[in-house]
Amino acid sequence: MADTTKKSAPLRSRADALIMLAATLGIAIVVNALLLGTSVRLDLTEQKIHTLSDASVTAAQTLDDVTVTVYISKKLPESIPQPQGAIALKGIDRAFRDKLDEYATASAGKVHLVFAEDNSPGVGTVEEQAEQAKLEPFSSSEAQLSGNQLKFQKYVLGATFHYKTVSEVYAKALQPGFYEFEITKILLRLKEKYDNSLLMKEPLTKGKAIYEAVKACNDDVQKAGKQEGAKDDSAGLSLKGTSDPGQKRVESLRAAMATLEKKCGPVHELVTREGAGLRGKNQFGDNLIESAVEFGKAWDELKGALAEKEAGEKQRVPASLATTQLLSILDQLYHEVDRGHTNLADSPGRRQIGFLCGHDEFCPFPEAQPLFQPEMAMMLGQNNPMSKQILQAAQQISQAIDETNSRIGENLFTKRGYSIRRVDADTPVKEDVSALIVYAPRKPLSDYERYQIDQFLLSGRPVVMFAQAWQVALMNMKSPDDLGNDVRMDWNELKATSSNLTELLKTYGVELGNDLVLDSTHVEPIRVTQLVNKGGLQFQTAQDFPYALLPVATDFDRGHPLTRALQNLPLPYVTTVQATKELRGDKRFEVVDVIRSSNTSLKKAAPIPVIPPALKEMVLHTPANGPHTLALYVRGPFTSAFKGKEVPHRPEKKAVAPDPQRPDAGPKNETPEEYAFEQRKFKAEGQGKLLVVASNLGIEGLSRADILEGFDISKLAQFNAEMIKQYQDWQAGFQNWQIRIGQVSNLLGDELQFLANVMDWATSHEALVAIRSKGDTRRPLEQIEPDRAARLRYLTLFGAPLLLIGAGLLRWQLRRRRNQSLKV
Amino acid sequence: MNSIWTIAKREMAATFDSPIAYIAGSVFLLVAGLMFFFGIAGSDDYFKGHEATVRPLFDFAPWVLAVILPAVTMRLLAEEKKSGTLELLVTLPVTDLQIVLGKLLGATGFLAVTLALTLVLPIMVMNVGHPDLGAVAGGYVGLLLLGVAFLSLGLLTSTWTHNQIVAFIIGLLLCIFFWTATDAILHLVFEPIPPVLQLFNFQVQFNDFARGVIDLRNVVYFLSVTAVAVVASTYSLQSRHWN
Numbered sequence A: 001m002a003d004t005t006k007k008s009a010p011l012r013s014r015a016d017a018l019i020m021l022a023a024t025l026g027i028a029i030v031v032n033a034l035l036l037g038t039s040v041r042l043d044l045t046e047q048k049i050h051t052l053s054d055a056s057v058t059a060a061q062t063l064d065d066v067t068v069t070v071y072i073s074k075k076l077p078e079s080i081p082q083p084q085g086a087i088a089l090k091g092i093d094r095a096f097r098d099k100l101d102e103y104a105t106a107s108a109g110k111v112h113l114v115f116a117e118d119n120s121p122g123v124g125t126v127e128e129q130a131e132q133a134k135l136e137p138f139s140s141s142e143a144q145l146s147g148n149q150l151k152f153q154k155y156v157l158g159a160t161f162h163y164k165t166v167s168e169v170y171a172k173a174l175q176p177g178f179y180e181f182e183i184t185k186i187l188l189r190l191k192e193k194y195d196n197s198l199l200m201k202e203p204l205t206k207g208k209a210i211y212e213a214v215k216a217c218n219d220d221v222q223k224a225g226k227q228e229g230a231k232d233d234s235a236g237l238s239l240k241g242t243s244d245p246g247q248k249r250v251e252s253l254r255a256a257m258a259t260l261e262k263k264c265g266p267v268h269e270l271v272t273r274e275g276a277g278l279r280g281k282n283q284f285g286d287n288l289i290e291s292a293v294e295f296g297k298a299w300d301e302l303k304g305a306l307a308e309k310e311a312g313e314k315q316r317v318p319a320s321l322a323t324t325q326l327l328s329i330l331d332q333l334y335h336e337v338d339r340g341h342t343n344l345a346d347s348p349g350r351r352q353i354g355f356l357c358g359h360d361e362f363c364p365f366p367e368a369q370p371l372f373q374p375e376m377a378m379m380l381g382q383n384n385p386m387s388k389q390i391l392q393a394a395q396q397i398s399q400a401i402d403e404t405n406s407r408i409g410e411n412l413f414t415k416r417g418y419s420i421r422r423v424d425a426d427t428p429v430k431e432d433v434s435a436l437i438v439y440a441p442r443k444p445l446s447d448y449e450r451y452q453i454d455q456f457l458l459s460g461r462p463v464v465m466f467a468q469a470w471q472v473a474l475m476n477m478k479s480p481d482d483l484g485n486d487v488r489m490d491w492n493e494l495k496a497t498s499s500n501l502t503e504l505l506k507t508y509g510v511e512l513g514n515d516l517v518l519d520s521t522h523v524e525p526i527r528v529t530q531l532v533n534k535g536g537l538q539f540q541t542a543q544d545f546p547y548a549l550l551p552v553a554t555d556f557d558r559g560h561p562l563t564r565a566l567q568n569l570p571l572p573y574v575t576t577v578q579a580t581k582e583l584r585g586d587k588r589f590e591v592v593d594v595i596r597s598s599n600t601s602l603k604k605a606a607p608i609p610v611i612p613p614a615l616k617e618m619v620l621h622t623p624a625n626g627p628h629t630l631a632l633y634v635r636g637p638f639t640s641a642f643k644g645k646e647v648p649h650r651p652e653k654k655a656v657a658p659d660p661q662r663p664d665a666g667p668k669n670e671t672p673e674e675y676a677f678e679q680r681k682f683k684a685e686g687q688g689k690l691l692v693v694a695s696n697l698g699i700e701g702l703s704r705a706d707i708l709e710g711f712d713i714s715k716l717a718q719f720n721a722e723m724i725k726q727y728q729d730w731q732a733g734f735q736n737w738q739i740r741i742g743q744v745s746n747l748l749g750d751e752l753q754f755l756a757n758v759m760d761w762a763t764s765h766e767a768l769v770a771i772r773s774k775g776d777t778r779r780p781l782e783q784i785e786p787d788r789a790a791r792l793r794y795l796t797l798f799g800a801p802l803l804l805i806g807a808g809l810l811r812w813q814l815r816r817r818r819n820q821s822l823k824v
Numbered sequence B: 001m002n003s004i005w006t007i008a009k010r011e012m013a014a015t016f017d018s019p020i021a022y023i024a025g026s027v028f029l030l031v032a033g034l035m036f037f038f039g040i041a042g043s044d045d046y047f048k049g050h051e052a053t054v055r056p057l058f059d060f061a062p063w064v065l066a067v068i069l070p071a072v073t074m075r076l077l078a079e080e081k082k083s084g085t086l087e088l089l090v091t092l093p094v095t096d097l098q099i100v101l102g103k104l105l106g107a108t109g110f111l112a113v114t115l116a117l118t119l120v121l122p123i124m125v126m127n128v129g130h131p132d133l134g135a136v137a138g139g140y141v142g143l144l145l146l147g148v149a150f151l152s153l154g155l156l157t158s159t160w161t162h163n164q165i166v167a168f169i170i171g172l173l174l175c176i177f178f179w180t181a182t183d184a185i186l187h188l189v190f191e192p193i194p195p196v197l198q199l200f201n202f203q204v205q206f207n208d209f210a211r212g213v214i215d216l217r218n219v220v221y222f223l224s225v226t227a228v229a230v231v232a233s234t235y236s237l238q239s240r241h242w243n
Helices: A014-035 A054-062 A092-106 A126-132 A176-199 A201-226 A245-255 A257-278 A283-311 A319-346 A374-383 A385-414 A447-458 A501-506 A581-585 A612-620 A672-679 A721-743 A745-762 A766-775 A786-823 B002-017 B019-038 B055-083 B085-091 B096-117 B120-128 B133-160 B164-189 B202-211 B216-242
Strands: A041-043 A066-072 A111-115 A138-146 A149-155 A157-163 A166-170 A352-356 A419-423 A433-439 A463-466 A470-478 A488-496 A510-519 A523-534 A537-553 A575-579 A590-596 A601-604 A629-639 A685-693 B213-215
Touching: A014 B216, A054 A092, A054 A176, A054 A766, A066 A092, A066 A126, A092 A111, A092 A157, A092 A176, A157 A176, A166 A176, A176 A201, A176 A766, A201 A245, A201 A257, A201 A283, A201 A319, A245 A257, A245 A283, A245 A319, A257 A283, A283 A319, A385 A419, A385 A721, A385 A745, A419 A433, A433 A447, A433 A745, A447 A463, A447 A501, A447 A685, A470 A523, A470 A721, A501 A510, A510 A612, A510 A629, A510 A685, A523 A721, A523 A745, A537 A612, A575 A629, A685 A745, A721 A745, A745 A766, A786 B002, A786 B019, A786 B096, A786 B120, B002 B019, B002 B096, B019 B055, B019 B096, B055 B085, B055 B096, B055 B133, B055 B164, B055 B202, B085 B096, B096 B133, B096 B216, B120 B133, B133 B164, B133 B202, B133 B213, B133 B216, B164 B202, B202 B213, B202 B216, B213 B216
Parallel strands: A066 A111, A352 A419, A352 A433, A433 A463, A463 A685, A510 A537
Antiparallel strands: A041 B213, A066 A157, A138 A149, A157 A166, A470 A488, A510 A575, A510 A601, A523 A537, A590 A629, A629 A685
16 A cells, blocks of 8 residues: 555656666666567467477487578568569568577577678678579569669578588578478488488489589680680680670680680590499489580580681581570580489489379379471471471470470479479389379279289388369360351360279279269359450450359368368369278278368269359259268278289380390380389289379369370371361360369469378378478358358448447446436 | 556546547447458458458558557546646655556556457457467457557657647657658668667567467567656656656
8 A cells, every 4th residue: 555655756857767767768678689589489379380399399309410501681572572462571581580599499409590691701692692502582573773774682581401411492481381391391301311312422422523524614614705805825816806796705715725625525524434323323313414415515516616617617607606505505504414413412312202194184294205206297397388387386285285294393393392203104113103193184094004003002102092083164265166156265064084093993992982072151262264345345354253163171080190280171173082881891991081071062963063153053952961071091901903803914015126225124125124013023912001082182184185185197197177176176275274273273272282291191201291281371261142241241340339339328328317316 | 556546447437438439449440340351452352362360450450559549548648737637636645657557557448448349350250260269369469569559659648748639649650650660760770770679660579469479579579668658658747847
């Protein structure tokens, strides 16, 4: 009570008050500054997404001594543009620092942080240092005018991790939700990489030697090519009076030829010598050798081009032009060698994931064979110019398909650190493939191919099958019909694929349904683009429709690492999958319904309307019969689907003369792996892991065979009008693939996360699966009717203010009555 | 403590007796709700965002609070000064610090009631999805701490003048400055801004709360700002003795 009865003496002067205020302010600043180095936090999120998981702590403590060099631009932009929308960066540097601090603290002194300082003597800016460390910079939308050019400011936010002789790079740390996943992945990877690099010491050393030789040569050649005013007295050449920069370049290179020959001459010999010990041991090593050989050839060409004039030969192409082109080619080839070396250095311990190709499935690789031989095209072109044009167009489409698939493979997998390999199951699956993904084939697999998958499964390595029983075409393009009508933009169709995965899976006790699963409530929208005519103008509009064929699964098995932390997952055009009673009853097997649809889902056989309003109407009038299993995991002693049957034979390879370049080929000209596989004993039973997801996750395969359906070069010899129609079909087919991917593009983020989880699970990185799922914080809203949305919106919007005003009026009334009673 | 509580109760009653509480509260709820559902430009639609989250509330509410709270605090001491009731108040057996704390606590009561009324938004979202309730709780803790910091700044400006409008305008500028303008101004002087000076930015401190993380540094920061503003208000109130 003392404080209410005794008044403290007020400060009598302004000076006293100012001193006291400054002291308070000083204490506040000191306390806050002292706390800057601490990290005491309470993570309230349901999945503790901002707290390191046990797997991350273990990963940080396992490594002896890791140095993390952190690169953060001194001033980051507020946001940066991205295709999926701007990313806000406010406070992101602090979040990144904090996360790294957490790891350093959790590692008990084993992880050390070093922050790159700006403009440290001799090392340049943080951005320059980062680029040297192979961190990819990014830019904001703000540009500055430099001379007559617009220049975008470069920023970096990332780190390099060094452990003993190996290192890893975290280039663009722009998603705080995934910091933990990325850093833990790197720490786990460092350990694997180092352990395996000891086993791969020789190929790595040889690869490095080749890379360094090529780099030294290219550096000097490019440098000499830029020294346009250089002189070489020994050659007795003077550049005075030469004004053509190309010619100056030639003269400069000629002047430096003796030095260049010393650096570049040994490249050939080195590639032959070191390449012999590297070839065939690692696919990235092979790529490196191929690029280095090409580099050597390009150097020879450059040497030849520079020597032509001196030899007095008649030049077909001016030396300056040829030199410029060859310099550019050399530089490109050097970058390929660099990439090959980086991949080789990265490859130790990296587990290969095989993607089955050749059945119109999702196969992120270019085709193994060209569409046709160039000689054939020349012959056809001489006979018929129209055929030549059609051929060129087909070639363009084929190239576009290959480029798209390569880009998908590069961006979705290789850049994210996965090592993927194309598997053509008409040849044996390589031993170093640690998991096989069969991604929604739409064409039947041959007996031999199924045999390959069967034996792979029985070898104990995981097999993941994504199924696509149906193909949905909504507002697709259709080429003109025979009546001469224009290209249609409203072609809708629900078509069964001719996949025969069902038969194979049945032998393992897994039944893949043929019905589609729809949902009335838990659905994602489909984006439909339409051409609209208005006022004589035609323009495109995009509209989202809740689409029952894009159900969102909400029921997950929490015991399975794949779905432990998953909240929801849209599964486009999904069917059902279930285990037979026999399989479920067999105690030797572990059978898990990994993903199930919601209670409001329903299973329905075709025909099903695909147009959104008609589909919605149908779903509203069909009673729900969910939940249904949409993904199933089975582990146990599988029996071969070919037990008791004749083992299918590998398709005969064309009889060719023995290849002198390949003395290790088998009697039928097989590769050593193929021969070894042929000699391998048939396995009738074996422990296996099988995951079946009854959807293609909206990622539809883009295959040449599907798009260029009916392409036959022999038929093109006799040109007819039918070929024009066929060409239009091909074009429409390619555009339809783009349309279909675009329609579900809003789901692709979730789908790719799930696919990455599957790949981590399949390569035994289960700890990463749960950590990645933590980062995926998306929680979709249920699809609700516009009326209900409006009711909820206005009730919420006006409810609370009206309640407050109502309370005020009530209080005012009560006061008035009280005042009146007081007056009385 | 009793004195503080008594003043706080009196202040809260006075706030809710005055129409300004209802006007400010309703405007806050309405504007925050509109921004929540339609975005800052009015062209978005929450239900088309496909995300069961309350995050838009935590993105927009601080802006609205920066405008509304100075309107609530402007009368706390300026009105008392103008009407002469401050002299009556200081004759009571209470210290200036207790007066300031009592006033601040009373205004905090108003803030708490207003924030409580925004709970209809998470409740609505729970009706159509599964928001992360931990993150929602974190966001509300952040809004409360941020709001108290705004109130203390508003209270400080209220001690400087007899005129409520002047108190409101200065309070508003101060709140907006701390919320958003600090970065731009500090960049004029420092390049890069030293970490200690980055403390001045309310947005950076608030971001963690909105993500569902309660960081001791952020809590201490908002409490420090409040403490400094309270001490400054106390001395500002005492300045009447200096003349």
